[in-house]
Amino acid sequence: MQFNLSDEDLEFKQMARDLADKRIYPHAESFDEHEKTPAELIKECAELGYFGFTVPEEYGGLGQKTVTFMGVLEELCAASAGFGIMLSVHNSLCCEIIKEFGSEDLKTKYLPAMASGEKIGAYCVTEPNAGTDVASLTTSAVDKGDHWLLNGTKAFVTNAVYAGVFIVFAKTRPEEDRRGISCFVVDATSKGIMLGKPEKKCGIKASDTREVTFVDVKVPKDHLLGELQDGFRMAVSILNSGRIGVSFQAIGIAQAALNEALKYSKIRKQFNQPIANFQAIQFKLADMATRLDAARLLGYRAAQMKDDGKTSPREASMAKLFASQMANYVCDQAVQIHGGYGYIKEYAVERYFRDARVTELYEGTSEAQRMVISRDLLKD
Ligand SMILES: Cc1cc2nc3c(=O)[nH]c(=O)nc-3n(C[C@H](O)[C@H](O)[C@H](O)COP(=O)(O)OP(=O)(O)OC[C@H]3O[C@@H](n4cnc5c(N)ncnc54)[C@H](O)[C@@H]3O)c2cc1C
Incomplete structure (x- = not known):
């Protein structure tokens, strides 16, 4: 299921996955341990244009759609959610607010330097x-x-x-x-x-x-x-964009956790057979994958609405609320499938479990998302 992504969107996504597989995932544990993203990785992503993904070409960006960026963000967050949020905040909040509300002078002064990664x-x-x-x-x-x-x-x-x-x-x-x-x-x-x-x-x-x-x-x-x-209205408006970013951060983390759970359930044997043979494990996997796809659908709906100029707080908050809760659920289940090993740092699910937690907190807590959604439901 490709969620109606175009060939170009899928190409960008694949490129990001290749980069993540080679340059991010193998070192993600070390980034976590040292609490730092290496400068070389930031530089490499800047050269690929990732710091100006949706900045218009006239200001030095790639001029891409939100939907395309979200595919890329998912891949990067699946490898390192810590690095991913750096790009999300930079692009979805900071570049976006200048693009949306900045004077021509501010756009010319800041967007090219931000798109090149010179100014984060x-x-x-x-x-x-x-x-x-x-x-x-x-x-x-x-x-x-x-x-x-x-x-x-x-x-x-x-x-x-x-x-x-x-x-x-x-x-x-x-x-x-x-x-x-x-x-x-x-x-x-x-x-x-x-x-x-x-x-x-x-x-x-x-x-x-x-x-x-x-x-x-x-x-x-x-x-x-x-x-x-007019700052409050602007903050709220741009947070819609940030919330779509956090949705895809959550989706990336959850996909990575599901992949690990699938792998582990096939190799871990108990009672002389892979644990994947047990229906209790199969049903967990089924629920994890189903919620993950549902989150992607909500995420791409919100991203598409933004690309169509119809950004709506309700849909952005629904995507963020669902995806962040989904990620916490999926990571929790992935730890469960790993048994005691899921609690040990050597296994990546331990990191995903910790990384997922914040998605329910920042850019508005889950309670704040519910406030946005219910206010919109009740406004008429
Ligand atoms: C790792 C990290 C990175 C962050 N990055 C940024 C950043 O770059 N820029 C930035 O500006 N902020 C950032 N934040 C802040 C984040 O957005 C806030 O933490 C978040 O908005 C919640 O605010 P708070 O922590 O003060 O919690 P509070 O607002 O004090 O909330 C405490 C609890 O009360 C609940 N609550 C509050 N009001 C209500 C209400 N009316 N009804 C029901 N429940 C309510 C909340 O949902 C929560 O459960 C970051 C936070 C973290 C953890």
Whole structure:
């Protein structure tokens, strides 16, 4: 089942799989252990255009569709979900928001450098006291006439250590809630940006996550993205794109876990026969594969809607909610099929099990996705 992907989409997917098989999967355990993605891999993917997958060609990108990128992202995440999220945040959130809302000057200034991988993007919404409740963020941007003065701390910033550009959401009207938020493109070379220590995570350890503090950072006046006080709407709109990315991260992890479970069930013998002969194991495999395909269908539906210019929060959240829960279920079952060995680091399912967990947390928790879906269902 190819989910209506075109020959070109499948070619891109196959190329990504080849790269993942040769250059990522064999080292993924080491990325996890050392909590780092090697610079050579980032460079290699940049040369392939993976940092500007959906950036238009006129700005130096590959100008590809979301559907095509999602096929590639799945393959990369199946090999290393930690590396995959770096690309997802960079492309689906950071490049996308500049492409969507940036002035011509901002697009020309940043998109080519981002598409080439020279400037990696980091997306700064969450704060220590503002997670699901984005409207309560307190980072401030004060109008100083010829520049904005940015102050505040952002939490859990993916890609912070690699970042050439930070997309920062801040209050331009502190007395307001969501109506007081604006969004800025902040160059990482600006004075006053301080990075915290890397967070010690349960999974996706190859990705970088840390706090970023902005102290009296001067942001040029024309680095405002979109309209003043329109940041909340922009954050929500771009999160739809990010959520499709996380869906395919989850799908990639789950596919990898299912592959391992299938392999193991055929070679592991108990009671003088492969455990795959037992119906209890067969039914687990059947349920895993069925949920995986259902997640792919929801994921490709949301991606196709985005490509058709009909992005809808409901479908993006449904895809993310289902895929992330599916990945946790599939990885849990894959560990179960491996028995005690599934709990040992030597077996890849142990890593998939840890990596899957975060997909229900970031870019909106599962509860937040349900809020989006139910709000849309009830709006009429
Ligand atoms: C590895 C990692 C990387 C991340 N990368 C980024 C990044 O690059 N940029 C960024 O901005 N953020 C990032 N995040 C932050 C992430 O998006 C937040 O953690 C997430 O939105 C949840 O916020 P919180 O952790 O503050 O949880 P809270 O909002 O404090 O939620 C705690 C619990 O309460 C539930 N809850 C909250 N409100 C409600 C409600 N109204 N109804 C029902 N339940 C509710 C939540 O679902 C959750 O179960 C990252 C997080 C992680 C773990």
